[in-house]
Amino acid sequence: MGDIWAGIAAAFRLIITADADLVEISLRSLQVTLSALVIACAIALPLGTFLAIQRFRYRRTVIAVLNALMGLPPVVVGLIVYILLSRSGPFGVLGLLFTPTAMIIAQVIIITPLIASVTHQAMRDLWAEYHDLLISLNTGKLQRVGTLILDGRRSLLTAALAGFGRAIGEVGAIMIVGGNIEHQTRVLTTAIALETGRGDFALALGLGFVLIALALAVNLATHYLGRTESEGRW
């Protein structure tokens, strides 16, 4: 129990003194995760919506696979991305290993299935409602996907926040592909793992509370800016 109080104290000390290292790794955490989130959303939102409105032969299989991929073990994703980006791997010439880019790639792979699955669920219900209208207006595929994404934006926000949550707290994959290099690829989660390894539980916990606060702040800011739960049902 004493460790937890020490952790809270450490978190306050780090935040109040605006510790330079803390600011740096927190910003890098946000940078990596938000970049991954933007890319993953760009793939997953249209994909999930498309799966909801389009009927094709292996649709069920694709959806089942997508759902299963939600549980992708990050450490395995990390290892695969490592092997691909390694100097002796197929993409070695790009020199991306142990850079924030490598971490973004790993996180995109981890959260895209999650966002696509949640999107698909939400869009399926919305599509049932919009089906007759959109068909009768003789809309094209792209228009339908666009309309559903626009009108279902609140559900999609939830999907995106779920992806954000999984990515910001992830450590297994980015430890392998990022390498936890100080001033290069160290983020909050890998710093926590490092301090735990050093037996400095207070600092590790302090960083942990900062991470939780960061996730909360992003979620609250999103809800506030999107004025969720305050008007209309969209």
Place this chain on the structure above:
Amino acid sequence: MKLLLAIFLSCCATLAQADALKLAVTTSFQNSGLAEVLLPAIAEDTGIDVQLLVVGTGQALRLGEAGDVDAILVHSKAAEDAFVAAGYGTGRTEIMYNDFVLIGPEDDPADISAADTAGAALRAIAELQAPFVSRGDDSGTHRKEVSLWSGIGIDPGGDWYRPVGAGMGAALNTASGMGAYILADRASWLNFANKGDLALLFSGDPVLFNQYAYIPVSPERHPSVAHDLALQLKGWLTGPRAQELIDGYTIDGQQLFTFNAAPAAPG
């Protein structure tokens, strides 16, 4: 979208600095705190920005073999010699040594503090079947532990022998939690904050000396490695400034590392 992604990726790739050198080091080196003394001095003297990848010796050697790092600093002589012999590295340079120590619960049920040699201490633990945490991660520390066991003809196994497959700090946390014996390097132990009921029980047997060596990754295998920088760093690590900093690094008044690099060859 693909275009955007491609632009984004290429931007990130060009951000890599020209004078950066990726060095794979062992967890025991990083946990000792010596890196925080050496890296700023290296940057000051040579302008090299050393980026540390902190992994076990096994993984460090793999990173070197794959050409993902420019040099490695590890402590497992047999594996290092094999690495160089296989053409992955361009020569092994001994830099410094520290020593391993046996840590255990303060009340010392196996009475290893009275042992004459490290082998006798381990034998006492095995005979009592007192809990023993092993790194179990193919690191230099783990390899040393395995060689100590085989040196006394014991193949440890059973409930009391617990390989955790983790770094030095995590393994020490585990030992602290279960009141177990563990082999650790002195530097990690002194720097470790969560000592709990553990205490340093046995040290000083010459077999426990732990030699660190520096190996630049061969540019013949991997033309992309920063071999010139790696050689420049080797010069610095074997030079007088490194000696002064390494020998002068203490925790609680104890010197952790002893510099023993041969003077750099002239020219």
